[in-house]
Amino acid sequence: MIRLNKYMSEAGVCSRREADRLIEAGKVTVDGVKATVGMQIEEGQKVCLNGKAVQKDKKDKLILLAVNKPRGVVCSEKSQGGDVNIIDFLHYPKRITYVGRLDKDSEGLLLMTNEGELVNRILRARYGHEKEYLVTVDKPIDSEFVRKMSAGVKILDTVTRPCEVEKTGKTSFRIILTQGLNRQIRRMCEALGYQVQTLKRVRMLNITLDGLKTGEYREVTAAERQKLEDILNGKKND
Numbered sequence: 001m002i003r004l005n006k007y008m009s010e011a012g013v014c015s016r017r018e019a020d021r022l023i024e025a026g027k028v029t030v031d032g033v034k035a036t037v038g039m040q041i042e043e044g045q046k047v048c049l050n051g052k053a054v055q056k057d058k059k060d061k062l063i064l065l066a067v068n069k070p071r072g073v074v075c076s077e078k079s080q081g082g083d084v085n086i087i088d089f090l091h092y093p094k095r096i097t098y099v100g101r102l103d104k105d106s107e108g109l110l111l112m113t114n115e116g117e118l119v120n121r122i123l124r125a126r127y128g129h130e131k132e133y134l135v136t137v138d139k140p141i142d143s144e145f146v147r148k149m150s151a152g153v154k155i156l157d158t159v160t161r162p163c164e165v166e167k168t169g170k171t172s173f174r175i176i177l178t179q180g181l182n183r184q185i186r187r188m189c190e191a192l193g194y195q196v197q198t199l200k201r202v203r204m205l206n207i208t209l210d211g212l213k214t215g216e217y218r219e220v221t222a223a224e225r226q227k228l229e230d231i232l233n234g235k236k237n238d
Contacts, residue, residue, distance in 0.1 A: 001040040004030065004047065009116025011056045012063075013049060014077065014097050016120055022049060041187045063096055063114040064220040068107070068212040075101040075110070079084055086110065090217065099123065099204070100131070100180055108133070109200035109209045111219075121232050122205070126159075128178035129231070132203035135185060137194040142169075150176065155187040171197075205231050 005019035014022065021039050022028050028035040029048045033224045041047065045056040054233045061149040067088060069075075076097050086098055090112070099111040099119050113119065123131060164176040175185060186196045206227045207220060220228070 001042055004035055004039050004176060005037075007041060007047060007056065008049070008054055009120065010099065011054050012095055012114030012116055013054055014119075014167045015116055017121065018097075019116075021126075021137050028054075039124045063094055063112075064118070064225060065092070065096065065112045066207055066209070066212060066220055067110040067112055067217040068209055068214050069102050069110045070214045071105055071107045072206065073112070074104050086112070089215075092217075102187075102201060103183055105197040106201065107214065108199075109204055109207065109212075110201070111204055111207060111220075123180065128179055129205050130176050130203070131201060132174065132176045132198045133185060133203075134168070134172065134174055134198075134202055135189075135196060136169075137189055138197055139194060140170050141167060141173060141194070145192060145194070146172070146173065149173075153188040153191045155184070155191055156181060160188060163177065 004023065005016040005069065007027070008019040008022075009016045010015060013019065019028075023035045027050050030039070030041055031046050035047075063226075067086070067090065068088075072179050073089050074083045074085045075099065077087050079234055080104070083104065087096075090096075092112070095112055096112045096114050097116070097119065099122050102108065111122070114179050144164050146167055150163060152159045152162050154160075158181075160181065161177075163178065163181050164174075166174045174235060177184065181187070181190050185199060189196050200209075207224055212218060
């Protein structure tokens with residue numbers, strides 16, 4: 001027996017959390033019957049998402065891509081009206097999903113994989129995995145802005161974790177986050193009286209955007225993947 005959300009995650013469809021949302025929305029069936037959150041399934045049962053079979057194939061090559069997402073592309077696995085979603089944009093021949101969202105107006109590094117469990121391991125906020133961004137705002141920033149952003153800003157009924165912030169220009173800065181609240185950087189800036197003009201993610205853990213033009217993607221190298229596994233397993237970097 002295996003939990004349905006874990007089965008879907010291991011099949012590379014989505015994360016466990018997203019699987020639960022899809023199940024709750026009535027989009028998942030097991031042997032033709034609408035699934036329920038928390039249910040378990042046995043080997044041989046037929047799982048479908050939106051009428052299409054979800055199958056785990058142990059022989060599938062493990063896929064991990066670094067993608068340079070353009071502005072205007074939506075992180076979603078379904079149609080978004082007139083917007084292009086990341087799945088349709090890439091047209092990748094295998095079923096893959098994204099690791100953490102970038103909003104429509106943001107650009108930069110997006111990891112995509114067919115390993116649902118890898119998605120879960122990377123996104124577990126309690127481990128404080130780093131994500132690095134380059135940001136420009138609508139007016140000059142000063143040392144007080146850097147100090148307040150670094151110390152934590154009250155948004156969404158919480159205070160953001162302390163983070164690294166470095167001024168890189170008159171209206172630009174670099175920020176390294178270890179959490180992923182919804183539109184976090186934009187909300188932090190708004191709370192301090194600034195509006196984000198551009199936002200680009202350039203690194204997730206040890207994977208960087210280096211060498212990727214906007215709209216391009218590449219396979220993560222074996223060395224990068226090994227270092228990523230070391231980080232996720234709690235091993236210290238050399």
